[in-house]
Every structure is written in C-alpha cells, then in structure tokens.
Amino acid sequence: MIQEALFKKIIDENAADLTYLHLYFQGEPYLHPQFLELVKYANERKVFTATSTNAHYLTDQNVAKTLDSGLKQLIVSMDGITQEIYQDYRVGGSLSKVQEGLKLLIEKRAERKQRYPRIILQFLVTGKNEHQLNELKSWAIEMKVDELQLKSAQIYDFENGSELIPSEEKYSRYILAKSGKWKLKKSIENKCWRMWQGAVVTWDGRVVPCCFDKDAEHVMGQVNYTPMAEIWQNSNYQQFRKQLLSDRREIEICKNCSE
Numbered sequence: 001m002i003q004e005a006l007f008k009k010i011i012d013e014n015a016a017d018l019t020y021l022h023l024y025f026q027g028e029p030y031l032h033p034q035f036l037e038l039v040k041y042a043n044e045r046k047v048f049t050a051t052s053t054n055a056h057y058l059t060d061q062n063v064a065k066t067l068d069s070g071l072k073q074l075i076v077s078m079d080g081i082t083q084e085i086y087q088d089y090r091v092g093g094s095l096s097k098v099q100e101g102l103k104l105l106i107e108k109r110a111e112r113k114q115r116y117p118r119i120i121l122q123f124l125v126t127g128k129n130e131h132q133l134n135e136l137k138s139w140a141i142e143m144k145v146d147e148l149q150l151k152s153a154q155i156y157d158f159e160n161g162s163e164l165i166p167s168e169e170k171y172s173r174y175i176l177a178k179s180g181k182w183k184l185k186k187s188i189e190n191k192c193w194r195m196w197q198g199a200v201v202t203w204d205g206r207v208v209p210c211c212f213d214k215d216a217e218h219v220m221g222q223v224n225y226t227p228m229a230e231i232w233q234n235s236n237y238q239q240f241r242k243q244l245l246s247d248r249r250e251i252e253i254c255k256n257c258s259e
Contacts, residue, residue, distance in 0.1 A: 030057035043070030058101025125171040
C-alpha cells in the first residue's frame with residue numbers, strides 16, 4: 001500500500017498540472033486504512049479524484065467518510081445480476097453486499113443533497129453474463145445510479161477462443177477470423193493517446209506508462225527520487241513513445257489493448 005508521505009509528495013509536486021487522479025491500480029482501494037484521507041488531501045488541492053471499487057466495503061462508516069472526502073467519481077464493478085453469475089467472475093464475492101453498499105451510498109448522498117461522488121455502475125460483459133443485460137439496465141434505473149457502463153473483457157490467450165467472449169460482437173474486443181482463430185476486432189495502430197495524457201504510479205513509486213502494464217514491466221522512473229516532470233521527459237519515456245509510434249506490435253502490453 002502506498003505510504004502517506006509518498007502520496008502527499010506526489011500531490012504536492014504535481015497538483016498544479018494534475019487534472020484527474022484515479023486512485024486505483026490492480027487492487028481494492030478501500031483496503032487502504034487511510035484511503036479516504038488521501039482522497040481528501042488531493043481534493044483540498046483541487047485535484048479531481050476518482051476510484052474503482054468492488055463495493056464490499058461500503059459500510060455506514062465508509063459511506064460517511066466517502067461523502068466527506070470530496071471524491072468526485074466512484075466506479076462500482078458488478079459483473080452479474082445474480083449471485084451465481086456474479087461469483088463466477090468475482091470469486092468469493094457477495095452480490096448482496098455490493099447491492100446493499102451501493103444502495104446505502106446513493107441514499108445517504110441524496111439525504112445530504114450532494115452531487116458527488118458521481119456513481120458509475122460498471123458491468124464487464126462476458127459470454128456468461130450477457131443474457132442479464134436487460135435485467136441489469138432495469139436494476140440500474142431502479143437504483144438511480146448516475147451512469148451504467150458496459151465494458152468489454154480483456155481475455156488472455158484469446159486466439160483459441162474462450163467462454164468469456166460474448167456472442168454479441170458489439171460487446172466483444174475479439175472477432176473470429178477466417179483462419180478459425182480469434183483476433184482483436186480493432187486493429188493495432190501505431191499511436192496511443194495515453195502516452196501523452198497520463199501515467200500510472202505504483203504503490204512503491206514506480207512510474208509505468210499505462211494500466212495495461214499490470215506487472216510494471218516498463219518502469220520509466222521512480223517518483224521517490226525523481227520529480228514526475230523529469231520522468232515524463234526522460235530518455236526511457238521518449239524511447240517508449242518512439243517505439244509505440246514506429247511499431248506498437250512489438251510492445252507486449254499493447255498486443256491485447258483496445259485503445
């Protein structure tokens with residue numbers, strides 16, 4: 001978990017240029033004991049804060065703290081509208097706990113007459129849950145979430161197919177090629193807006209180019225020792241951008257990317 005001192009250092013050094021801060025990367029943010037204090041610190045410095053949660057920790061106390069923190073956007077991941085389907089992807093998860101926590105947050109936000117956090121219900125569409133979309137949409141309206149997002153699933157080793165690939169092509173990142181193998185629906189082009197829009201800082205201060213670098217294989221620098229402004233312009237970053245513009249297919253983390 002990121003230490004408070006490192007987080008504050010990042011905010012203090014970059015707040016003037018930081019317009020959007022997504023406090024999430026391969027983990028559950030509410031497990032951090034100081035999470036909402038960190039949100040509040042960034043919010044007080046006029047940084048737009050967002051996060052993504054599985055909603056298992058939206059207790060009375062956490063809901064109150066969330067509303068007090070100044071958090072502007074909360075994405076709630078819920079990939080099934082029945083427990084059976086939900087737990088197939090969210091192993092060990094409790095759909096009722098998610099729904100109860102989300103309901104509590106929406107009710108308390110309304111009681112306070114607050115606009116934020118804006119609540120986005122995110123549904124990862126797979127071959128196992130796509131039949132639940134109509135029921136999901138009705139439930140989202142009933143719950144009064146601000147937005148429902150249907151997200152396509154990233155699948156490893158997709159070439160040989162997977163039961164997670166939806167039958168409805170519009171919900172899939174992949175299509176079946178004439179060869180009988182699956183391929184990315186969207187061809188990989190030598191460009192990517194993310195390389196000039198933002199970066200990811202891991203819990204221990206490593207800077208990686210984007211959230212597709214889940215194992216931090218492309219470390220551009222460390223904010224513990226070097227200001228982000230210097231890392232952003234260093235030779236590692238410039239070489240990575242150059243490679244992306246010349247032949248993106250040679251970068252492993254780009255091979256299964258829909259951006």
